[in-house]
Amino acid sequence: MAEIFPSILASDFTRLGEQVRAVESAGVTTLHCDVMDGHFVPNLSIGPPVVASLRKFTRLTLDVHLMITDADRFAPLFIEAGADCVSVHQEVCPHLDRTLKMIQSEGAKAGVVLNPATPLTTLEHVLEYCDYVLLMSVNPGYGGQRFIPFVLDKVRRLKELRERLQFGFAIEIDGGITLDNVGEAVRAGVDWIVVGTSVFGDPDPASAARRLGEVARSAGNLRA
Ligand code: DX5
Ligand code: ZN
Secondary structure (H helix, E strand, O other): OOEEEEEHHHOOHHHHHHHHHHHHHOOOOEEEEEEEEOOOOOOEOOOHHHHHHHHHHOOOEEEEEEEOOOHHHHHHHHHHHOOOEEEEEHHHOOOHHHHHHHHHHOOOEEEEEEOOOOOHHHHOOOHHHOOEEEEEOOOOOOOOOOOOOOHHHHHHHHHHHHHHHOOOOEEEEEOOOOOOOHHHHHHHOOOEEEEOHHHHOOOOHHHHHHHHHHHHHHHHHHHO
């Protein structure tokens, strides 16, 4: 079943707790936490202390998206802080199979992320170690960017590949998701939908998350 994962990058950090409670009340299961290092992407965001604070505050699953060059060094620190799922970018992980296995052995689900222009073929040898694959639908670094439509074709091809190889990884999408395109993403094959601005940029994040969830679920029913 397709699910909405609100991204705290778009939240008001002075009211983070309140905003987490709001999306909890909307029935979401997972929070997406964007980690940026100012090297791989041209921006900085949060580190392990914020994940540790969230871990004490909520029982929601914490999905940590590492947009950093040194994932091998920092992934264990985020898992120690309470991350349940950790994803790393193919573009900056030269020993991707080893990194994914390390994340799993530290006790988290391991995901690999592809930027929009990075081909699916780069994952040929690591799909068997992935608990999920995150396809970026914007170039990472900022919230509030416009959705890049060609990524839907990648989603369809990844879903076909998963069926053909009989793997169980989830397909996640991240960037520029709104009420207008969430249904299309789900019909293409997405399971986990990261949404920043369209949830926390809304004056009522709980009802925004609920509405997006309803549209995603009805698109999922059509798919099934
Ligand atoms: C982009 C981040 C996203 C971002 C999504 O670099 O990885 O998770 O928060 O935000 P929106 O939904 O505003 O595109
Ligand atoms: Zn993200």
